[in-house]
Amino acid sequence: MTIQMPSRRMILLGGLGVTGALVVGSVAYVAWPRSNIAEADALAAKPNERFINNWIKIAQDDTVTVVIPHCDMGTGIYTALPQMAAEELDADWTKVKVEAAPPDSIFANGPLGEGFILSTQNMTDQDLPAFARGMVSNTFRTLASFMNLQVTGGSSAVRATGVYGMRIAGAAAREMLIKAAAARWNVDPSACVTKASRVVHTASNRSFGFGQLVADAATYSPSASPRLKPKSEYTLVGKSIPRVDIPKKVNGTTNYGLDVVQPGMLYAALRIAPVFGGKLKSVDSGPINGKRGIVKTVRLDDAVVVVADRYWRARDAVAALDPQWDAQGNGAVTSGQIAARHDAALKGDDLKKDMNKGDGADALNRGRLVEATYNVPYLSHAPMEPLNATALWHDDGTLEVWSGTQDGLGSRAFCAKVANLGMDKVTFHLLPMGGGFGRRLPGYFNFLEHAVRTAMALPGKPVKLIYTRDQDMQHDYYRPNVTSRFRAALDAHGMPVAWLNDYTTDSGANNEAHIVYGIDNQALRTAKVETHIPTGPWRSVEASWHGFFIETFVDEMAHAANIDPVEYRRRLLKDAPRHLNVLNTVAEKAGWGSPLGPNRARGVAIFECFQTIVAHVAEITLGQGGVLKVDRVVTAVDAGMAVNPDGMKAQIEGGIIYGLSAALNQEITIDKGAVVQANFPDFEVVRLADCPQIEVHLLTSDAPLGGAGEPGVPPLAPAVANAVFSATGQRIRSLPLKNHNLTIAQR
């Protein structure tokens, strides 16, 4: 599954802002499909309006403001990205401030020199708006393919925005400041260095603060290829600088989407057609007529909404209604039927080739056959902040929306489309999110649509629409339910000579099904199974299922070969030195092979995703009556290097716990075409009592920076499942673990 988004392109600009600050950064615009180029032209043609990407502003008082094109969902990027910018700029960290980029900033800073364009590969001038044609620098064509400029997802902020935006803008600004200082002193720029927000002429020991140079620096164009520091020169990147967002998160003053307050605001609660794709047939508003505070009953295509002066009045009123739904033919679907369709598809003759290596399936008869079939369930994201949005359909026909989403620009465009307005008629206020995990990415904006359509029925009134937890859980875009059938042939030494994997998909082939293990003959095929259940990216996306499948099956092969699971993986990874290093580190730190007490066992798994390699060793205790407790998780991580090591550890810890909740307890099942689970008692999450001790070991390598938010998740479930096998001899081939005669301990 890939996340489909409009591509974005960017230009590096520099100049003097209205406040007299030096402004350097990259402007992005959304490259909508070709037919919408005219729209981009129209926007760009307005002299001072551009979509903002990442900016560095240097004020005359030396303050450096780093503008972040992503929203905060708790991953620490409001600290890590400024660290990267300040590093290249050689800014004094105590003078660095951070700001969120509005998704529609009017950048009224006067004329700016345009340096170069980052554009997508194979893009022709015709794909560009008129203002940008003829300005494409080949140097940066490939870089721009990483750019999803306002999307916060795919563990991309640091490895895309940071590496290709923040660092370059910081380095370009630094060069402009040096040029300005060198000109004043009439010396060669190469004789100058930067340190702690000052340009220093080394020979004479003269210096200027950055603020003194901004006006002169703004007269230079930013370089298309500024010098970037090698790691050996880093003084900020690689340090565990405290997160800038945390103080406001311990005193209740961070304003999330749910906390928006507008004058005269009304509240909306709704009931959504329980069966996905279902329609509202009718609803009698009689039972709530005359109840206190009720303003309006709004009938939408797929929902009924009650708007009231207070949220609880709207919530109680909508619960008192008896809406009639049309299930659109899906009202009898069950999880059992979906499982049967997976089986039929995998046994059928309509499998599509994903990849073939060596002799592929023909090599299956060259050794002892090992085979196993695995399944993972649908999963809900269940972020702590239930989905919500506030919308105001102004009397002049423009729209204003407030919400926390993983893409401000995409949200603005989505709302424009729902309201059938031009982008310029829509204002979107992007707010911090109480968790995202993929749920708030573009493509999954049902909550925005419900809010906008409700507001359109109440012109002039701001309306805050809030999903209940039940609606959040039952109207998600789920981690797909996937089945995978493996076959392998083991040679006389127990090592695989053939690896076959047929897996179901509701979209297309999955990159994460491709293995790093050195096996000469491989064949991967997909079996398409489409259902009416909406699916979407869930923390670590495809890796969340393929990690479990691959790493459990490798464990099965090791067992069949009678070889220790760590040693078996070592042999398969002999040509993958980074993976080998991660594996050896986790084995050593966890004391792999050392004796454990009675009823205790270890399991291992290793997986790479989003350019980060993570290995976990899980230690479990299996008590009387199958009571399972995960005591300890030891982890090794190679993400190249960590921009903020403590922040990366926090993300890996979070990934472990998110993955553990899913592995132990969570599944979304379908009955009568709808989701059975509704709230936390039936979609249980790990709490303090069942949170293991976690030890994260960060490794450094020469690899490009990898992601942090997602890579901790995939190897967690197989590490625990392999530990259960080690303890019991019972192989876990489906999740969650609670379905295998195990009781999940509450310590």
Add this chain to the structure above:
Amino acid sequence: MIQLKINGQTHDLDVEDDAPLLWVIRDEVGLTGTKFGCGIAQCGACTVHIDGNAQRSCVTPVSSVVGKEITTIEGISANGNTPVQQAWIDHQVPQCGYCQSGMIMAVTALLKENPHPTDEDLANAITNICRCGTYPRIRSAVRELAQKAAAPVTTP
């Protein structure tokens, strides 16, 4: 009319007897630090203090807290620097932060009752949900608070 005392201030509110305290605090009084998470007292995001005890406000009818001292996250300190809040900063606990008002209120109430909680005491007392997975840092922050409370008071 119902009279509630929230963070030391008295509010006369025109709400139903069974109006949920959470939404009254948020939407009538305008204190938005207390969060909505599940609506059924499962997750603890809405935890406030009622006469010093942690209570989940989403299922608390306002009529049940008339005449009692209600304290929200906004009411525990003027500057966000109680020992618990400071430990949360020192240990870099929050990620998205949404559950942390409730966590801090729950832990503050626990420490008042039991200044030296063990890991087990903590696990038994705090059943609040955090989806970002900040539990290891909550544990280390509370360990430090328990130790500090245990240390003898030194005078300069």
